[in-house]
Amino acid sequence: MAARMQRRWLIADRPLGRALRDTDFRLADAPVHEPGAGQVRVRTLFLSLDPSQKGFMENVASYAQATATGDVMPGTGVGRVVASGIESLPSGTLVRGELGWQEEPVIDASRLTLLPEGVPPTAALGAVGMTGRTAYFGLLHVGRVQPGDTVVVTGAAGAVGSIVGQLARIAGARVVGIAGGPDKCHVLVRELGFDAAIDYRSEKVRTRMRALCPSGIDVLFDNVGGSLLDDGLARLAPGARVVICGAIARYNADPRDAAQLPPGPQNYFNVVFTRSTISGFLVQHFESQYVEADRRLAAWHADGRLKSLVDVIDGFEQAPRALMRLFERANVGKQLLRIEEVTA
Amino acid sequence: MAARMQRRWLIADRPLGRALRDTDFRLADAPVHEPGAGQVRVRTLFLSLDPSQKGFMENVASYAQATATGDVMPGTGVGRVVASGIESLPSGTLVRGELGWQEEPVIDASRLTLLPEGVPPTAALGAVGMTGRTAYFGLLHVGRVQPGDTVVVTGAAGAVGSIVGQLARIAGARVVGIAGGPDKCHVLVRELGFDAAIDYRSEKVRTRMRALCPSGIDVLFDNVGGSLLDDGLARLAPGARVVICGAIARYNADPRDAAQLPPGPQNYFNVVFTRSTISGFLVQHFESQYVEADRRLAAWHADGRLKSLVDVIDGFEQAPRALMRLFERANVGKQLLRIEEVTA
Numbered sequence: 001m002a003a004r005m006q007r008r009w010l011i012a013d014r015p016l017g018r019a020l021r022d023t024d025f026r027l028a029d030a031p032v033h034e035p036g037a038g039q040v041r042v043r044t045l046f047l048s049l050d051p052s053q054k055g056f057m058e059n060v061a062s063y064a065q066a067t068a069t070g071d072v073m074p075g076t077g078v079g080r081v082v083a084s085g086i087e088s089l090p091s092g093t094l095v096r097g098e099l100g101w102q103e104e105p106v107i108d109a110s111r112l113t114l115l116p117e118g119v120p121p122t123a124a125l126g127a128v129g130m131t132g133r134t135a136y137f138g139l140l141h142v143g144r145v146q147p148g149d150t151v152v153v154t155g156a157a158g159a160v161g162s163i164v165g166q167l168a169r170i171a172g173a174r175v176v177g178i179a180g181g182p183d184k185c186h187v188l189v190r191e192l193g194f195d196a197a198i199d200y201r202s203e204k205v206r207t208r209m210r211a212l213c214p215s216g217i218d219v220l221f222d223n224v225g226g227s228l229l230d231d232g233l234a235r236l237a238p239g240a241r242v243v244i245c246g247a248i249a250r251y252n253a254d255p256r257d258a259a260q261l262p263p264g265p266q267n268y269f270n271v272v273f274t275r276s277t278i279s280g281f282l283v284q285h286f287e288s289q290y291v292e293a294d295r296r297l298a299a300w301h302a303d304g305r306l307k308s309l310v311d312v313i314d315g316f317e318q319a320p321r322a323l324m325r326l327f328e329r330a331n332v333g334k335q336l337l338r339i340e341e342v343t344a
Numbered sequence: 345m346a347a348r349m350q351r352r353w354l355i356a357d358r359p360l361g362r363a364l365r366d367t368d369f370r371l372a373d374a375p376v377h378e379p380g381a382g383q384v385r386v387r388t389l390f391l392s393l394d395p396s397q398k399g400f401m402e403n404v405a406s407y408a409q410a411t412a413t414g415d416v417m418p419g420t421g422v423g424r425v426v427a428s429g430i431e432s433l434p435s436g437t438l439v440r441g442e443l444g445w446q447e448e449p450v451i452d453a454s455r456l457t458l459l460p461e462g463v464p465p466t467a468a469l470g471a472v473g474m475t476g477r478t479a480y481f482g483l484l485h486v487g488r489v490q491p492g493d494t495v496v497v498t499g500a501a502g503a504v505g506s507i508v509g510q511l512a513r514i515a516g517a518r519v520v521g522i523a524g525g526p527d528k529c530h531v532l533v534r535e536l537g538f539d540a541a542i543d544y545r546s547e548k549v550r551t552r553m554r555a556l557c558p559s560g561i562d563v564l565f566d567n568v569g570g571s572l573l574d575d576g577l578a579r580l581a582p583g584a585r586v587v588i589c590g591a592i593a594r595y596n597a598d599p600r601d602a603a604q605l606p607p608g609p610q611n612y613f614n615v616v617f618t619r620s621t622i623s624g625f626l627v628q629h630f631e632s633q634y635v636e637a638d639r640r641l642a643a644w645h646a647d648g649r650l651k652s653l654v655d656v657i658d659g660f661e662q663a664p665r666a667l668m669r670l671f672e673r674a675n676v677g678k679q680l681l682r683i684e685e686v687t688a
Contacts, residue, residue, distance in 0.1 A: 225613065230602075247613050255613075258574075264608030269569065269591050269599075271624030278622040280615030 003031035009073045009101035009319050016058040017254030019327060024057065025073065025320040033106045035085040041106045042079030044099050044316075048125040049075075049323045049335040050159070051251055060255060073101035073319070076130065078121040085109075096124050101319050103339065116298045120308075123301055126334035127163055127308040130283060132297040134245065135163035137286040140171070142279050143219040143243045147172030150213050152232055155223030156197065157184035158326075159334035160245055162309045164221050165194045170305055173219070176212045178205065178228055180329055187332060192307060205231045216240065216274075225249040226262050233267035240276040251327060309333030347375035353417045353445035353663050360402040361598030363671060368401065369417065369664040377450045379429040385450045386423035388443050388660075392469040393419075393667045393679040394503075395595055404599060417445035417663070420474065422465040429453075440468050445663050447683065460642045464652075467645055470678035471507055471652040474627060476641040478589065479507035481630040484515070486623050487563040487587045491516030494557050496576055499567030500541065501528035502670075503678035504589055506653045508565050509538045514649055517563070520556050522549065522572055524673055531676060536651060549575045560584065560618075569593040570606050577611035584620040595671060653677030 012026040035041045056074050059067050067074065077099040081089050086109045089095065097112035099105050115124045126132065138160070139145050151168040155161040156177025165188065168175040177188040177197045185197035198208045209217075209231060216237025222229050225247030233242065253260035271278060286293070300306035311331040313322040315338075322337045356370040379385045400418050403411050411418065421443040425433050430453045433439065441456035443449050459468045470476065482504070483489050495512040499505040500521025509532065512519040521532040521541045529541035542552045553561075553575060560581030566573050569591030577586065597604035615622060630637070644650035655675040657666040659682075666681045 230608070244613065244616050247616075250613060258610055261610045264574070264610040264612050266602055266605045266608040268608055268612065268622065269588065269594060269624070271622065272588050272591075272626060273624070275625050275629050276623070278612065278615065279620070280613070280617070281619050282616060285619050 005029045006032045006104040011057055011069050011071050011073055014058055017260055019252045020324050032104050035083050035106050037085045038109055039085045039106050040081045040089050040109055041083040043082045043104055044077050044079045044339050046121050047075050047077040047337040051326050075101050078124055119298055122310045123308040126310055127306050128297045128301050131159045131334055132163050133293050134283040135160050135167055136293045138243050138245050139164050139167050142281045143241045145171045145173050145219050149173040149218035151175045151219040152217045153221045154178045154228045156188055157332050161223050162333050166192055166306050169193050209235050230265045230267050233265055233270050236270055236274040236276050238274050240274055242278040244280045310336050312336045312338050314338050349373045350376045350448040355401050355413050355415050355417055358402055361604055363596045364668050376448050379427050379450050381429045382453055383429045383450050384425045384433050384453055385427040387426045387448055388421050388423045388683050390465050391419050391421040391681040395670050419445050422468055463642055466654045467652040470654055471650050472641045472645050475503045475678055476507050477637050478627040479504050479511055480637045482587050482589050483508050483511050486625045487585045489515045489517050489563050493517040493562035495519045495563040496561045497565045498522045498572045500532055501676050505567050506677050510536055510650050513537050553579050574609045574611050577609055577614050580614055580618040580620050582618050584618055586622040588624045654680050656680050656682050658682050
């Protein structure tokens with residue numbers, strides 16, 4: 001009897017120093033396997049799309065596992081156990097983990113986690129997942145936000161940015177989001193409770209910042225880099241904390257080639273006059289504190305104070321397209337790919 | 345009877361957005377006054393030259409008192425009391441303070457301090473003065489240097505840099521200095537005990553850094569900015585502290601004009617992968633801890649572990665020239681102007 005087949009997306013080329021292309025990915029069939037002892041077979045329901053995935057393909061990031069062309073595209077997702085070789089994860093269980101871009105992978109149970117109690121799959125990949133943790137540790141631990149602070153977030157309508165703004169409000173801070181286009185700005189203020197939003201495409205960012213942050217910026221949470229970072233550095237309050245989380249403006253450059261990288265922040269020297277700090281972090285640095293963060297994020301999500309803003313694309317074959325949306329800055333909230341409707 | 349006259353240097357023009365010129369200064373005569381109650385008249389012996397003085401003339405720095413053309417050029421110095429209106433500072437006393445560029449100013453005694461016990465005037469303006477304090481707080485408090493750290497200092501043969509390197513050694517760290525030219529590099533290693541020096545004029549800085557800092561840079565103490573800062577950012581160790589103290593590469597630009605400023609540090613994003621921080625400070629932020637710093641700096645200076653490297657130009661009329669040397673990167677160690685020999 002011929003093996004049943006599943007589809008997988010493979011890495012076909014390294015997008016180093018350029019934008020992603022369709023030809024960087026290759027859709028391939030592979031046999032569906034039975035799980036061994038301690039393993040489960042999972043049907044993938046949702047995949048998370050993250051800018052770091054381009055870095056994984058480029059294979060230059062020191063913090064990620066090496067990849068090669070021909071490998072299954074790495075990626076986190078939520079799936080349902082459909083065949084189990086371990087009692088603790090019976091068929092039907094929803095799990096989260098590094099599933100890769102494959103429809104029906106077999107995974108070691110030790111590499112999967114249950115979804116937090118009462119958290120739907122979309123939130124488990126967003127506000128109450130790695131995205132939420134990134135916002136949480138970046139704003140609270142690295143940015144050390146305080147009640148009354150003025151927080152400015154770039155990429156505010158993105159996955160992390162949309163959470164950072166809401167956490168800033170929960171922490172008693174004022175928050176100004178910077179995003180591209182009136183629709184995104186509308187969502188920030190009307191749906192997520194940001195105090196104000198600046199549309200960098202149509203507004204003069206520095207002029208608006210001056211009006212909206214009359215005492216300066218206490219926490220600048222940067223997901224973008226480029227001129228928006230420079231605009232923020234020009235308006236720091238004394239003792240400001242600048243949190244470098246992302247730099248969507250850089251991700252199409254080869255980081256080893258200065259000629260490709262966008263200009264650095266000319267206003268970095270303002271940290272001297274304002275005795276400020278610019279700090280970088282990776283969420284993995286806080287792994288020992290995930291449990292506490294998850295508990296708090298899930299509670300805020302449950303009581304409605306933390307909304308999970310998601311941008312869902314349908315269809316396994318759309319995975320590369322969904323990833324590309326991040327670099328086109330098209331996504332509003334967390335970019336997800338839905339492979340199959342979740343039925344309870 | 346005609347009043348006795350002294351000479352003073354006045355600000356004649358604002359050097360904003362350009363290098364200093366001779367015509368920015370004007371030498372003028374002014375009458376010598378008698379001190380009132382609580383005042384002393386001082387004969388200026390040494391003046392300290394500091395890059396921040398150009399900023400004072402430009403009148404754009406928020407942290408400094410406003411100046412106007414026609415004002416006496418501000419500047420710190422050491423002088424000897426020659427007429428006193430206060431018992432606590434009798435004639436003959438050596439004092440340190442904001443004397444301005446004038447040969448025989450009358451100053452409120454409350455604005456002057458005695459020289460630390462056993463510290464000669466040159467060191468009182470250098471290793472055991474504001475320069476020493478800047479190095480001390482920048483390296484120990486902002487940079488949080490630890491025994492075994494690898495410290496890299498840019499502008500290492502400058503006033504602050506030459507102290508930073510010695511303090512790093514005292515703290516049990518390895519220190520690599522970056523300076524321009526073989527003479528400066530020789531001084532760092534042979535006279536001041538640096539572990540190594542890189543001549544940025546003739547050597548490939550990144551290649552040398554890789555060889556000299558195989559485990560990366562734990563503390564990067566930057567007095568220069570520009571490409572040297574970028575080179576250091578490319579080589580940070582995990583958890584590195586980057587201390588922004590100066591940026592001689594920027595001081596001839598108008599900070600409000602992006603077109604004039606040198607490029608920002610393209611490699612700033614490495615703080616993410618290395619979970620590092622870039623921190624600015626002004627020594628004034630640590631004013632409450634000056635007493636302790638002075639005590640320790642004076643002790644290290646007294647026992648010969650902290651050398652005061654000074655570059656002395658003679659003659660009151662040379663004051664503008666002495667200041668310009670800083671921006672030409674001509675000085676080796678602390679730049680001082682000697683107006684009169686000190687006789688004990």
